Amino acid sequence: MAYDSFKKLKSTVVPLPIENVDTDQIIPARFLKATERKGFGDNLFRDWRYNQDNTLKLDFVLNNPIYSGKILVGEHNFGSGSSREHAAWAVYDYGFRCVVSSFFADIFKNNCLNVGVLPVQVSSDFLKIIFQSVDQDPKTDLTVDLPSQKIMINSTGESEIFNINSYKKENMLNGYDDIDYLNNIKAEISNFASNTPL
Amino acid sequence: MKKTLFDKVWDSHVVKSIKDGPDVLFIDRHMIHEVTSPVAFLGLKKRGLPVLYPERTFATADHNTPTINQHLPVSDPLSRNQLKALEENAKNHGISYWGLGHKKNGIVHVVGPEYGITQPGATIVCGDSHTSTHGAFGAIAFGIGTSEVEMVLSTQCIMQPKPKKMLITIDGSLNEGVTPKDVALFIISKLTTSGATGYFVEYAGEVFRDLSMEGRMTVCNLSIEMGARGGMVAPDQKTYEYIKEREFTPKGKEWDKAMIYWKTLYTDEGSIFDKELTFDGSEIDPMITFGTNPGMGMSITKAIPSAKDIEGGASTYAKSLAYMGFSEGESMIGKSIDYVFIGSCTNGRIEDFRAFASVIKGYKRASNVTAWLVPGSHKVLQAIKDEGLLEILENAEFKLREPGCSACLAMNEDKIPAGKYAVSTSNRNFEGRQGPGARTLLASPLVAAAAAITGKITDPRTLI
Numbered sequence: 031m032a033y034d035s036f037k038k039l040k041s042t043v044v045p046l047p048i049e050n051v052d053t054d055q056i057i058p059a060r061f062l063k064a065t066e067r068k069g070f071g072d073n074l075f076r077d078w079r080y081n082q083d084n085t086l087k088l089d090f091v092l093n094n095p096i097y098s099g100k101i102l103v104g105e106h107n108f109g110s111g112s113s114r115e116h117a118a119w120a121v122y123d124y125g126f127r128c129v130v131s132s133f134f135a136d137i138f139k140n141n142c143l144n145v146g147v148l149p150v151q152v153s154s155d156f157l158k159i160i161f162q163s164v165d166q167d168p169k170t171d172l173t174v175d176l177p178s179q180k181i182m183i184n185s186t187g188e189s190e191i192f193n194i195n196s197y198k199k200e201n202m203l204n205g206y207d208d209i210d211y212l213n214n215i216k217a218e219i220s221n222f223a224s225n226t227p228l
Numbered sequence: 229m230k231k232t233l234f235d236k237v238w239d240s241h242v243v244k245s246i247k248d249g250p251d252v253l254f255i256d257r258h259m260i261h262e263v264t265s266p267v268a269f270l271g272l273k274k275r276g277l278p279v280l281y282p283e284r285t286f287a288t289a290d291h292n293t294p295t296i297n298q299h300l301p302v303s304d305p306l307s308r309n310q311l312k313a314l315e316e317n318a319k320n321h322g323i324s325y326w327g328l329g330h331k332k333n334g335i336v337h338v339v340g341p342e343y344g345i346t347q348p349g350a351t352i353v354c355g356d357s358h359t360s361t362h363g364a365f366g367a368i369a370f371g372i373g374t375s376e377v378e379m380v381l382s383t384q385c386i387m388q389p390k391p392k393k394m395l396i397t398i399d400g401s402l403n404e405g406v407t408p409k410d411v412a413l414f415i416i417s418k419l420t421t422s423g424a425t426g427y428f429v430e431y432a433g434e435v436f437r438d439l440s441m442e443g444r445m446t447v448c449n450l451s452i453e454m455g456a457r458g459g460m461v462a463p464d465q466k467t468y469e470y471i472k473e474r475e476f477t478p479k480g481k482e483w484d485k486a487m488i489y490w491k492t493l494y495t496d497e498g499s500i501f502d503k504e505l506t507f508d509g510s511e512i513d514p515m516i517t518f519g520t521n522p523g524m525g526m527s528i529t530k531a532i533p534s535a536k537d538i539e540g541g542a543s544t545y546a547k548s549l550a551y552m553g554f555s556e557g558e559s560m561i562g563k564s565i566d567y568v569f570i571g572s573c574t575n576g577r578i579e580d581f582r583a584f585a586s587v588i589k590g591y592k593r594a595s596n597v598t599a600w601l602v603p604g605s606h607k608v609l610q611a612i613k614d615e616g617l618l619e620i621l622e623n624a625e626f627k628l629r630e631p632g633c634s635a636c637l638a639m640n641e642d643k644i645p646a647g648k649y650a651v652s653t654s655n656r657n658f659e660g661r662q663g664p665g666a667r668t669l670l671a672s673p674l675v676a677a678a679a680a681i682t683g684k685i686t687d688p689r690t691l692i
């Protein structure tokens with residue numbers, strides 16, 4: 031078991047209404063020098079969170095005490111660019127268990143699923159409603175229910191169903207990962223390998 | 229059933245399909261580097277797993293390496309530690325390792341093709357998104373995360389749903405001064421950085437047929453910048469000639485056998501793609517980016533578009549231009565620049581240095597410009613010397629550095645200072661990508677060369 035299982039999450043959110051947030055922003059390359067998976071949360075959004083002299087950028091949402099919670103709400107094309115899984119680690123290590131957006135970049139989404147962060151893709155309309163609700167009341171909380179694949183704004187009951195393939199859903203619910211699965215079918219793999227042309 | 233090139237390669241590598249889930253995909257070649265592999269090896273250790281097929285994995289040090297004085301110990305202790313971890317992991321698991329100073333060392337996506345690790349019809353992955361480069365040979369190649377690196381090390385497989393298919397056709401021919409980099413930046417500017425997310429792209433048409441293998445690599449390399457997992461070009465005579473006799477390509481009877489497979493690698497006529505786009509080669513100009521993602525590119529002679537003319541949120545657009553210090557409607561030509569970076573897996577191959585040298589020959593580097601010329605590999609470095617390009621560069625007051633990723637991601641000391649403008653042949657102009665506060669203008673080696681000798685953004689066609 032590689033990470034905590036994910037079933038139902040009820041939490042306030044941190045809103046980040048910026049499009050095309052790339053993984054270099056989520057964690058800049060100079061913080062990728064570790065050989066262990068430790069401390070990446072400290073450098074989540076490093077250059078948006080800190081000035082060059084390491085003082086806090088007070089206008090950045092992570093430095094605003096009004097907002098907190100285990101759900102990060104991003105904009106269209108969240109997680110583009112570099113394949114660094116460190117970005118997903120940083121999101122997880124900081125304390126987020128779920129990222130909501132209207133569109134995710136492929137590799138980031140995959141990495142999230144592999145480390146136990148649930149990427150929830152909602153319609154642009156629903157995303158707008160979430161941002162508006164949080165704007166009006168920063169303590170707005172959401173419920174993300176994986177078994178029923180539903181995301182809901184608790185105060186108003188507005189909700190939407192999200193997609194996840196049943197294999198990944200099973201993994202998230204149980205905290206399994208693909209490595210467990212693949213190691214269980216090694217016989218099939220070596221059989222396949224002996225017949226490959228290259 | 230008619231199949232595309234992508235279908236043929238993907239389907240023949242599926243070990244097993246999971247209902248309403250991913251395919252288990254067999255990986256022929258796996259490349260690793262120091263940054264995204266250590267945690268994967270740690271994972272293997274924790275689970276007590278061996279590397280299943282060490283002969284299918286190749287290690288090179290590139291992301292975190294200095295580009296001067298490589299014979300000296302690496303001064304940054306964290307980088308040194310990461311390089312050491314790669315060396316030890318490779319040694320402990322019997323993986324071939326081309327570390328710092330090794331004559332085959334270089335950027336992972338430059339050395340793969342150089343030594344014939346990259347082959348048509350193969351599945352190739354690496355913990356680096358620009359693995360898409362290898363698609364130039366008709367391989368399915370894409371970037372993966374560290375968990376997947378661990379999967380490949382321990383089982384030689386990953387689990388992914390089959391992506392959708394996109395065909396991008398460009399016929400006609402390219403105008404003078406237009407390079408493969410411009411073709412790619414042009415496509416990305418049309419599609420945006422997320423326009424191909426969820427797709428795997430095949431590039432077809434005269435323009436790609438006419439490109440050299442290096443040029444095809446540049447285009448495939450940048451597939452990820454429009455969100456695609458990867459891009460590929462069907463192999464042809466050029467492909468076979470490029471790979472023949474390279475160290476890791478099959479020889480003799482094995483070659484003949486491989487050829488039988490390779491000759492089947494084309495898209496059957498009448499195959500269906502999920503999306504098809506067509507452009508004309510002659511509509512492409514030398515390109516440059518003006519914003520903070522690779523989709524924010526334009527013809528070098530045009531004016532910066534205004535927010536109302538682009539897709540996406542106006543506030544994000546304004547943030548991006550503010551970071552760059554640019555305004556809507558401004559012309560890019562004539563803007564003063566501070567740095568020029570030639571290198572990376574996008575444009576760090578010999579052809580790129582030839583292009584750069586062809587422009588700067590007989591000129592001098594502008595006094596306001598700091599130029600970092602970083603070959604993609606030792607093989608490229610050697611070719612620069614052998615072809616007499618070094619002399620041309622030095623006569624124009626340019627110095628050559630040693631191979632590595634360098635300022636492409638600025639993990640080592642090669643960082644563009646805050647607020648400075650760098651014309652860069654690399655692939656990403658994200659905020660801070662080339663150093664905290666650095667402002668990147670992505671362009672071709674020709675545009676970079678024109679900037680390097682004039683000190684400002686200049687249309688290279690006015691110099692050649």
Ligand code: SF4
Binds near residue numbers: 291356572574636654
């Ligand atoms: S040159 Fe840049 S993009 Fe290419 S492998 Fe290195 S860091 Fe990645």
